[in-house]
Amino acid sequence: MAPPVEVPIAWLGVFPCCVGEIRIARGTHGGFTLGHRDDTSHEGLEIHRDPEAAIELARYDNAGRYRPLKTAPNLRHGWLLMVDLVEQAQLALEHFYPGRAAVYGVWSKRELRTTALRETLARQTGMYRVAAQISEEEADELVGNFCRSGGGCLRTILWKRDAAGTSPSTLLPDVKYDPKFDQTGRGESALPLLCQEPCNLLVAEARKVVKAAK
Numbered sequence: 591m592a593p594p595v596e597v598p599i600a601w602l603g604v605f606p607c608c609v610g611e612i613r614i615a616r617g618t619h620g621g622f623t624l625g626h627r628d629d630t631s632h633e634g635l636e637i638h639r640d641p642e643a644a645i646e647l648a649r650y651d652n653a654g655r656y657r658p659l660k661t662a663p664n665l666r667h668g669w670l671l672m673v674d675l676v677e678q679a680q681l682a683l684e685h686f687y688p689g690r691a692a693v694y695g696v697w698s699k700r701e702l703r704t705t706a707l708r709e710t711l712a713r714q715t716g717m718y719r720v721a722a723q724i725s726e727e728e729a730d731e732l733v734g735n736f737c738r739s740g741g742g743c744l745r746t747i748l749w750k751r752d753a754a755g756t757s758p759s760t761l762l763p764d765v766k767y768d769p770k771f772d773q774t775g776r777g778e779s780a781l782p783l784l785c786q787e788p789c790n791l792l793v794a795e796a797r798k799v800v801k802a803a804k
């Protein structure tokens with residue numbers, strides 16, 4: 591069993607609540623249930639009772655494909671995780687969305703530091719160093735496609751493209767940068783999955799764009 595994760599209670603304060611594609615509710619068994627927000631009926635769902643089951647549930651999508659980006663909107667359906675304690679619900683959420691509760695906690699205290707895309711690219715070494723050569727136009731298009739909530743990633747972007755405060759992408763709607771917006775598009779109240787700095791997958795994509803242009 592993984593060590594307990596210190597998660598701010600605000601992450602799980604009011605039930606039911608939603609985080610990314612997951613809905614957490616009070617269970618009839620007295621504990622908590624976590625399930626896919628699309629699975630509105632509990633009928634026929636695969637039942638799990640160990641928070642560690644979240645590791646496997648988060649690993650593959652509906653078609654059995656590996657999910658390299660845990661905040662991509664492709665969490666598999668058809669399961670229900672029932673746990674007794676709020677700490678177990680928190681641990682499961684940590685497996686579904688690693689690091690997001692802690693970032694939310696720091697952000698809530700207005701202490702979150704963000705890193706611009708250009709800063710992230712400039713500090714790359716080895717085979718990823720070339721990614722810094724991506725042009726402004728290419729970066730605009732890449733972020734607009736790769737980070738979009740519909741089919742890309744459900745995180746709310748807090749970083750800028752550069753130190754001057756340029757928007758990450760002109761192709762993304764303003765709500766992509768708004769922590770109050772439910773990035774699943776359901777229009778429900780949901781805790782945000784915050785993105786404080788460009789991820790490794792985006793850096794790898796930037797490298798591909800640069801290499802392809804050569």
Ligand code: SF4
Pocket residue numbers: 661736737742743744745746747785787788789790791792
């Ligand atoms: S940079 Fe952030 S928003 Fe974009 S894909 Fe990576 S984690 Fe998601």
